[in-house]
Structures are given as structure tokens and as C-alpha cells.
Amino acid sequence: MERLVYIAVDGVIFASWLFLVSLGLTFIYGVLRVLNVAHGSLYALGAYMGSSLVLLFLRAGYPTALSYLVLLGAALLIGLTVGPFLERVFLRRIYLKEEVLVLLLTFAISLMLEDVIKLVWGVEPYLVNAPYLALGQVKVAGVAYAVYPFLLTGIAVAAGTLVWATMARTRFGRLVVSVIEDREISAASGVNVPLVFTFAFTLGAILAALGGAFTAPMISVVPGVAVEVIVLAFAVAAIGGLGSIEGAAIGALLVGLLRAAAVHLAPELDLLAIYAVMALVLLVRPYGLFGRAEVRRI
Amino acid sequence: MSRRSSALMIPLLLAVAGSLLAVDQTSAQPPGAPKELKIGVVSFLSGPGAPHSGIPTRQGAELLIEALNAGQVPPPHDKRGIGGVPIKAVYTDEAGPVDRQVTEFRRLVLDEKVNLVVGYISSANCPAIAPVADELRTLTVFSICGTQRVFEDAEYKYVFRTRAHQIIDALGIARYVLAVKPDLKTIAGINQDYAWGRDSWATFSDTILQVKPDVRVVDALWPKLFAGDYSAEITKLLAAKPAVIFSSLWGGDLETFVAQATPRGLFDQSLVVFTVADNLLVPGPGRFVPTRTVFGARGLYGPLTPDTPLSRWFGGEFRKRHGYFPIHDPFNVAASILGAKAAFEKALAATGRWPTVEEVVKAFAHLEYEGAAGPIKMTLGKGHQAVEPVGFGIVKSFDPATHEVTLEQVKTFRVECVNPPAGVKSVDWIRQGFPGAVCP
Numbered sequence: 001m002e003r004l005v006y007i008a009v010d011g012v013i014f015a016s017w018l019f020l021v022s023l024g025l026t027f028i029y030g031v032l033r034v035l036n037v038a039h040g041s042l043y044a045l046g047a048y049m050g051s052s053l054v055l056l057f058l059r060a061g062y063p064t065a066l067s068y069l070v071l072l073g074a075a076l077l078i079g080l081t082v083g084p085f086l087e088r089v090f091l092r093r094i095y096l097k098e099e100v101l102v103l104l105l106t107f108a109i110s111l112m113l114e115d116v117i118k119l120v121w122g123v124e125p126y127l128v129n130a131p132y133l134a135l136g137q138v139k140v141a142g143v144a145y146a147v148y149p150f151l152l153t154g155i156a157v158a159a160g161t162l163v164w165a166t167m168a169r170t171r172f173g174r175l176v177v178s179v180i181e182d183r184e185i186s187a188a189s190g191v192n193v194p195l196v197f198t199f200a201f202t203l204g205a206i207l208a209a210l211g212g213a214f215t216a217p218m219i220s221v222v223p224g225v226a227v228e229v230i231v232l233a234f235a236v237a238a239i240g241g242l243g244s245i246e247g248a249a250i251g252a253l254l255v256g257l258l259r260a261a262a263v264h265l266a267p268e269l270d271l272l273a274i275y276a277v278m279a280l281v282l283l284v285r286p287y288g289l290f291g292r293a294e295v296r297r298i
Numbered sequence: 299m300s301r302r303s304s305a306l307m308i309p310l311l312l313a314v315a316g317s318l319l320a321v322d323q324t325s326a327q328p329p330g331a332p333k334e335l336k337i338g339v340v341s342f343l344s345g346p347g348a349p350h351s352g353i354p355t356r357q358g359a360e361l362l363i364e365a366l367n368a369g370q371v372p373p374p375h376d377k378r379g380i381g382g383v384p385i386k387a388v389y390t391d392e393a394g395p396v397d398r399q400v401t402e403f404r405r406l407v408l409d410e411k412v413n414l415v416v417g418y419i420s421s422a423n424c425p426a427i428a429p430v431a432d433e434l435r436t437l438t439v440f441s442i443c444g445t446q447r448v449f450e451d452a453e454y455k456y457v458f459r460t461r462a463h464q465i466i467d468a469l470g471i472a473r474y475v476l477a478v479k480p481d482l483k484t485i486a487g488i489n490q491d492y493a494w495g496r497d498s499w500a501t502f503s504d505t506i507l508q509v510k511p512d513v514r515v516v517d518a519l520w521p522k523l524f525a526g527d528y529s530a531e532i533t534k535l536l537a538a539k540p541a542v543i544f545s546s547l548w549g550g551d552l553e554t555f556v557a558q559a560t561p562r563g564l565f566d567q568s569l570v571v572f573t574v575a576d577n578l579l580v581p582g583p584g585r586f587v588p589t590r591t592v593f594g595a596r597g598l599y600g601p602l603t604p605d606t607p608l609s610r611w612f613g614g615e616f617r618k619r620h621g622y623f624p625i626h627d628p629f630n631v632a633a634s635i636l637g638a639k640a641a642f643e644k645a646l647a648a649t650g651r652w653p654t655v656e657e658v659v660k661a662f663a664h665l666e667y668e669g670a671a672g673p674i675k676m677t678l679g680k681g682h683q684a685v686e687p688v689g690f691g692i693v694k695s696f697d698p699a700t701h702e703v704t705l706e707q708v709k710t711f712r713v714e715c716v717n718p719p720a721g722v723k724s725v726d727w728i729r730q731g732f733p734g735a736v737c738p
Contacts, residue, residue, distance in 0.1 A: 006537060010530035017527065055583050118344070125349040125550055127584035129557045137561055143536045144562045149529060219526055220553035224345035224393075228526055263530040267519045271491060 005141040007260045013149040015256025016156035017215065022233040022240075022248050023159060024207030030243030031180055031200035034091060035099065037106040040230030041113035042205050045082060046212025047221045048117055050074040051126040054217070064134040068151075071131065075213040079206025082113075087201040092194065110226065118223055125220045132217035148218065155214055159207060164245055166203075176200060180243075235278045241291025250289055251281075327382050330652035332413070334386045335379065337363070337638075338406040339631065340417035341442075345393040346524045350549040350577040351419050351627050354620075355442065356389055358628025359416070361615055362635055362670070363387050372607045374668055380639045381646045388412055392419060399423045400430055407434045413655075414438065416634040419627070421445035421464075421494040428457045437655055437662075439634040442627055444596075445493040446724045449679030456659055460637040460674055461630045462597060462686035464494065465724045466716040467573035468501035468546065470688035471594055473716070473737065474709055475542050475571060476509055478592075478692070484516045486540035486568075488531055488555070490547060491520040498546035498573060504728045516540045521551075528555045532562055540568055548574035556588055565591055571690075576600040576625040579701050587696040587703050594690050598710065599626035599671060601703050602689040609671045622701040632670035633684075640667035675713070678720055685717040712736065 025039045050071045057070045090109060094102055135147035167173035178186045179196050187193045211229075219225070236255055240247025255274050262273040281289060339359045342352025363385050365371045369378040379385050388410050390402055406412045414437040418424050424443035431438035431454065438457045440448065444464035448457070475482065485506055489495030499518060506513050516538045519531045532555075535543060543564075547555050552574060559565065571592035578587045579600060587593070595602055600623070603609050612632060616624040641662035645653035648661065663681030667674055677685045691705025714736035718727035727733070 002537065006530075006533050010533050013529050014527065051583070114344075123344075123348045123353050124582040125553060125580070125585075126582060127553055127557055127586075129584060132557065133561050137563065143533055145533070146558070146561045148561075218554070218558060220550040220557065222346045222349050222550040224348075224524065224550075225526065227345070228524055260530045263519065264534055267517070267534075270520060271522050 002141045002143075003264055006143065007257065007264050009140055009145065010263070011253075011257035011260035012153060013145075013256070014259055015252045016153035017149075017211075018232060018236050018256055019249055019252035020152065020156040020159060020214070021208070021211040021229050022236040022252060023156075023163065023245065024204040024211070025230075025233045026237040026240065026242055026244065026248045027163060027207065028201055028204035029237070030245075031176055031204075032091070032095070032197055033099070034095075034201075035103050035106065035242075036204065037103060037230060038086065038110040038113060039106075039204075039208050039233060040226035040228075041110045041117070042078065042082065042208035043212035043215075043229050043233075044117055044221075044226040045078045045113065046075050046209030047216040047219075047225060048121045048126065048212075049078050049209070050213030050216045051128040051221050052121065054128050054131060055126075058128075058130055064130050067131045067134075071213040071216070072210070075206055075210040078209035078213075079202055082209075083202035083205030084198055086205070087198050091201065092197070095197070110230070114223070114226060123223055125222045126216070127220045129217045152214055152218075155210070159210060160245060160249060163203070163207070167245075172196075172199065232274070235274055238288055239278050239281045241285075241288030244288070244290035247288055247290030254281075328646055328650075328652050331381065331383050332652070333383075335383045335414075336386050336388060336410065336412040337635070338388050338390055338403075338410065338412040338415040338417075340390045340392050340399075340402070340406075340415060341419055341627075341631070342393055343389065343391040346550045347393065347419060349582065350553075350580050350625075351442070352392060354580060354625060355417060355419065355627040355631045357620055358612075358616065358624060358631045359387060359389075359635065361619060361628070362612070362632045365615070366635070366639070372611050375608070375636055375639060377639075377643065380642045381652070383652075385635075390417075392417070392423060396422055396426045400426055403427050403430055404434070407436045412436070414638055416638065417441050417631060418443050421497070422492055424448050424459075425451075425493070428452065428454050431457045435655060437638065437658055439638055441631040441634040443494075445497050447493065447497070449683040450723045453680060454682060456655070458637065458659075458662055458676065458682045458684075459679075460633045460669070460676070460684050461626075462684055462688070462717060463724075464498050464546070464573075465501055465718065466686055466688040466711075467594055467596055468498045468544075469505045469724075469728070470711050470716045471544070471571050471573055471592060471690055472502045472505035472509075473711055474592060474690040475569070476506065477709060478707060479542065479569065482506070482510060482513055482541055484514050484538075484540040485542045485544060486515065486517040486519070486535055486538060487544045488519040488521065488528070488535065488547065489545060490523040490525075490551060492523050494548075495520065495523075495546055499544065501724065501728065502544045504725070508728055508731060524551060526551075526554055528558050532559050532564055536562060536564060536567065543568045543570045544573075545570065546573045548577050552577050553585075556586075560588055565589075575693075579622060579625055579703065581620075581622050581701050585698060585701065587693055589693045589695065591693050592690055593693050593703060593705055594688075596626040596630075596688075597671075597686045598689050599624075599629050601705055602691070602708070602710070603629070604672045606668070606672060608668060612670045629669070629671045633674050636669055637662065637665065637667060637674060637676075641665055678717065680720075685713045687711060687713050688716050709738075711738070 240251030341355035573594040576595035645661040689710035691708035
């Protein structure tokens with residue numbers, strides 16, 4: 001019985017992390033129809049920037065309680081600088097080109113950013129886990145859990161709600177939805193489509209960096225975190241349907257719970273769980289759970 | 299001959315003799331020697347394997363090669379370069395899939411025309427590279443990879459490994475655990491799901507069960523290499539409450555696991571034993587080593603390094619350059635380069651001229667030489683696989699300023715206790731009850 005509790009708790013913790021890291025990817029695809037392979041690098045930039053800033057912050061003697069704001073600041077810093085730069089300088093030139101070209105370009109950007117990270121932060125591992133340790137532990141069904149992952153759950157829910165609310169309740173959100181539906185008619189109706197794209201990509205970049213910044217206190221930040229994350233983020237986004245936020249949430253929950261179940265019940269199948277789910281879902285629903293087939297406009 | 303010309307003869311003869319002697323001294327290189335000896339050094343220079351393993355390996359190789367070329371290495375390796383020939387290193391990245399590494403190896407040999415290759419950290423790469431090394435007839439010295447399969451499942455002519463394989467880590471730590479916890483009841487494991495993790499866990503659990511069959515294995519967890527999140531695994535281990543948890547996790551995975559397990563009290567509840575704990579000694583922000591864990595350094599390295607002239611010199615120079623005492627990786631790559639040097643110079647002495655690669659591999663087999671942290675004996679694998687002693691201790695404290703741990707209850711295990719005898723496979727040796735082992 002307790003085992004079910006553990007599977008549920010571990011599943012939700014992992015699901016929230018998966019949702020946070022795949023939210024930006026699926027959002028950018030939904031709006032710009034760009035499969036952003038550099039999403040992992042934006043996540044890594046968030047992780048490195050978050051670690052460095054918290055380190056400087058704590059060394060300067062400020063209280064750990066405020067370090068969470070520093071992590072948020074790091075995510076905003078990365079998202080608001082790197083996001084618009086990448087969109088304006090690189091992506092803007094290839095929107096109307098074939099998708100494979102876009103994929104290649106974002107892949108090239110991810111490789112470049114990997115080296116930029118090494119140039120700026122070096123190769124030494126960053127383990128800045130004061131924010132993680134500061135929240136202590138809580139007992140659930142007799143087992144101690146760190147409190148920090150539950151904070152991540154809260155952040156994931158908040159980020160998802162914020163994005164959904166932005167799309168559903170704000171003027172900007174309406175503009176974005178109209179651009180998603182039909183780029184040309186929106187432009188013809190006077191919507192500043194390039195500006196919408198820049199905003200959307202920037203928001204996606206902030207979300208990616210947010211995932212990285214808030215994961216950093218839980219891990220050893222080393223070169224290569226980008227690659228691990230991008231594979232998982234793609235799998236979750238594909239399961240949910242690229243472009244769908246609800247899909248990403250359901251996909252993350254599905255994968256999170258299944259992986260937790262695998263670890264607790266059949267550890268040998270741990271690796272298999274994620275990709276088996278993806279294969280099964282795509283067999284039955286090729287566009288993902290909430291994705292829909294695109295009608296090609298001639 | 300006139301008196302004047304004969305008077306000139308002596309100074310002339312002296313001048314000629316003098317110039318001949320001068321020529322002899324500058325051509326200290328043996329006959330047939332190349333202008334320089336190119337060594338390919340392969341380790342993780344990017345990706346998650348780099349910070350704790352690949353970069354320290356490169357740093358160790360750079361330090362040693364520079365010192366060898368300058369003739370600054372203490373005896374017995376004080377001869378310049380290798381046999382007087384200066385060394386040129388070509389550093390290659392071990393990151394990426396196995397087939398890419400095979401391609402890189404071919405490129406090193408066929409394009410870069412290296413004379414020998416040293417390095418390799420990943421147990422996934424060594425078994426794949428070995429047959430290619432034999433195919434291309436290139437002397438290849440594995441420095442760090444741990445899987446015993448390389449020389450237990452096959453034989454190679456041109457391939458050597460100058461450090462003991464994983465048996466000393468897993469079997470050694472099992473013996474340590476049995477010594478400090480004689481009433482052991484339950485064990486569990488968390489290891490990366492590839493050759494290194496699988497072989498390590500099999501050796502540990504087989505050894506424990508061989509000596510104490512009543513011990514129960516409560517769990518074996520297999521996160522993927524470079525997983526990055528262990529929350530579910532830690533929950534399972536906390537719920538199962540094993541007395542001892544065995545882990546061969548290394549690098550960033552080890553650090554992440556330690557970071558995530560510490561606030562949840564895993565190290566208070568179980569005795570966690572890490573065979574590659576010395577990875578935690580690589581400097582970086584936030585580094586810490588959890589107390590009350592069993593610390594393994596893949597042999598007598600880190601805080602267990604024996605005090606020899608070479609270890610004092612190498613450790614001191616490394617610390618001067620990089621700010622910390624070297625972990626096992628720099629010592630291991632140094633042992634490979636010194637082994638190759640010893641083999642070349644032995645073959646050189648035997649033939650009187652620059653040896654062929656076949657003569658060098660013949661000299662390398664069954665070689666015993668002074669490594670950077672103690673003697674290296676190429677005893678197993680028909681003289682191609684080294685054996686080493688090993689030691690462990692429980693972490694008492696960690697000093698982040700010097701990146702050093704203090705260990706207590708230190709126990710060392712001699713070569714004959716933790717390495718199988720020649721010709722016996724590790725798995726068989728354990729299952730047969732360690733025949734021929736000499737243990738305290």
C-alpha cells in the first residue's frame with residue numbers, strides 16, 4: 001500500500017520536472033512551428049547561470065531564503081537576452097523554409113551554445129545545492145522526501161497555469177492563437193506577426209531556462225545536461241502532441257508515473273518505460289494525445 | 299712527412315676526434331629512432347564524463363609528457379622522452395557513441411600516424427577498441443576503463459591495461475564491508491546500467507553471497523548512465539532499508555546522487571559504499587563528500603596513495619598546477635605512459651636500436667615497472683593486464699579548502715587478495731570461493 005504512495009509521489013515529482021522542461025519546447029512549436037533543438041542548451045544556460053548567480057549571492061553573504069528569487073532572475077536574464085537574439089538573428093530568416101532546415105539550424109545553434117557554455121563556465125562541475133538543502137525534508141508514508149522537489153511541482157503548475165492564462169485571457173494570447181491558426185490571415189488583419197514570434201520564442205526560452213535554473217540546485221551541473229534533457233523533453237512533447245500544453249502535462253504525468261512504477265516494481269524496465277509509452281501512444285495517435293493533423297495549405 | 303706537417307697532424311687529429319665526440323653527444327637518439335614519438339591520448343574532453351574523469355586524465359598526461367620531454371621525472375624514468383625521443387601528444391575526445399570512438403581510433407592511427415594510443419575511460423569503448431588496435435597493429439594502453447571483459451573474454455597482442463580492472467574495487471569493497479559489518483544481513487545496489495555498473499554489482503553481490511550466503515539482496519537499481527535524477531531510486535532505498543548499499547556511480551551521476559540523497563537521510567540509514575568516491579575530490583563550487591560512507595579510490599590513490607618518490611613528485615606538481623592532489627585518473631594515465639616508456643626502453647636495450655612495435659609488445663608483456671603511485675605488475679591476461687592492491691576507509695571529514703578527505707578504519711587489501719590468479723576468470727574465481735587468495 002505504501003508502495004503505491006511512493007509511486008504516486010515519485011511519479012508526480014518526476015512528472016512536474018518533465019512538464020517544466022518540455023513546456024517551453026511544445027509552446028515554441030505550437031506558435032512558431034519550430035522544433036527547437038537548442039531548447040536543451042537554453043535549459044543548460046539557465047542551470048549554469050542560476051548556479052553561478054546563487055554562488056555569488058551566497059558568497060556575498062545574502063540569505064539562502066532569497067536565493068530562489070535569484071534563480072528566477074537567472075531564468076529571466078537568459079530568456080530575455082538569448083531568446084530574442086536567437087529568434088531575430090537566426091530563426092527569422094528561415095520561418096518559411098522546410099522544417100528539416102529549421103531542425104538543422106536549431107541543432108547547429110545547440111552545438112554552438114554548448115561550446116559557449118564551456119567557454120564561459122569551463123568544464124568544472126557546479127554543485128550549488130544550498131537552495132535544495134535549505135528547505136529540509138518531509139516524511140511521507142514513513143520515507144523522508146526533500147521538500148525542494150515539491151517546490152518544483154509548484155513552479156511547474158504555476159508556469160503551466162501562467163502560459164495557459166496568457167493564451168486564454170490576455171490580448172496577447174488571442175493574437176498568438178490567431179497566428180497559430182493562420183499566419184497569413186493574421187498578418188493581413190494587421191497583427192504584427194514577427195513581434196508575436198519574438199515574444200513567443202522569448203517566453204519559450206524563459207521557460208526552458210526556468211527549468212534549468214530550478215533543477216540546478218538538485219544536480220551536478222556538468223557539460224552535457226542539455227543533451228539528456230532535450231531527448232526527454234521531445235519524448236514528452238511528442239506524447240502529448242507538439243504544441244499542446246495540456247498534452248505536455250498529461251504526457252509528463254503518464255511518463256512520470258510509469259517511470260516511478262518501473263523503478264519501484266521492475267527496475268530493469270526503467271529505461272524502457274519512457275520510450276515504450278511514446279511508441280505506444282504514437283502508434284495509436286500519430287500526432288500525440290492532444291495533437292492534431294495539420295492541413296497543408298497550398 | 300715534414301716536421302711541420304707532422305706537428306700539425308696532432309692538433310688536427312685532436313680536432314677531428316673532438317668533433318666526432320661532439321657529434322656523438324648530440325645524436326643521443328638511438329639508431330633508427332623517429333624524430334618524435336606521437337602518442338594519442340583519449341579521454342572525455344566534453345560531455346558529462348569530462349569534469350571528473352576526462353579532464354583530470356588529460357591534465358595528468360600533459361604534466362607527465364612535458365616533464366618527460368624536459369627530463370624532469372625522477373628515477374627510474376629520468377631518461378628524456380621515451381628512449382631519448384621527444385613525445386608529442388595528440389588529445390582526442392572520448393565523447394560520443396562507441397562506433398564514433400572506433401572511427402576516431404582509426405583516424406589517430408591512419409591519419410595522425412600516432413605511434414601508440416593511451417587512455418580510454420569508458421568500459422563501453424575498451425572492448426570495442428581492442429580488436430581494432432590488433433587489426434591496425436598499434437600499441438594501445440588502456441588507462442582507466444574497468445570492465446574485466448577485455449582480457450578475460452579475449453586475447454590481444456597489441457593491447458595492454460596498466461591498471462587493475464573493476465574486481466579490485468567491487469571485490470575489495472565487499473571484503474571491506476564484511477570486515478566492518480560481520481553481522482551483515484541485507485544489501486542493495488544502485489549502479490549505472492552498462493558494463494561498468496553491471497560487472498561491478500555482479501562482483502560485489504557474488505562476493506558477499508559467496509562468503510555469507512545468508513545475506514539477502516533487497517534491491518538492485520539500474521539508472522541509466524548520466525541519468526541526472528535519482529529521486530525514485532532514493533525513495534525505494536529508503537523504504538527497503540538495506541544495511542549496506544553498493545554503488546559504482548561515478549562523475550556527475552555520483553555527485554547528483556550524493557546531493558539528492560543527503561537531505562533525505564540515506565547516509566544515516568544505510569552504510570553506502572562508493573567504489574569511485576574519489577571523483578568527489580575534483581574541485582568545483584559546492585563540492586562535498588558525505589561522512590560515514592565508505593570511500594573507494596579505485597586502488598591506492600587519493601588519500602591512500604603510497605609515498606614514493608614518483609608519487610610525491612607527480613602529486614606535488616599536479617597540485618601546484620591544478621590546486622588539488624590527483625585522483626586516480628591522472629595517476630592511471632601516467633602509469634600507462636610510463637609503462638609504454640619502460641617497454642620501449644627495455645626493447646631498446648635488448649636490440650640496441652629503435653625497436654619495432656612487435657618487440658615493444660613482447661617487452662611489455664609480464665613487465666613490472668614503477669608507476670606514478672607504486673609498482674605496476676602486468677600479471678594477468680597473459681601479461682597484458684595489470685594487478686594492483688586496493689584500500690578503503692570510512693569518511694570522517696572533508697576539507698573543501700584543500701579538497702581532501704580524512705578516512706578512518708582504513709583497510710588495505712594486497713594484490714593476491716583482490717585479483718584472481720593468472721588464467722582464472724573473475725566470475726569463476728568468486729564462484730569457486732577465491733582459490734589461491736591470500737587475504738588478511
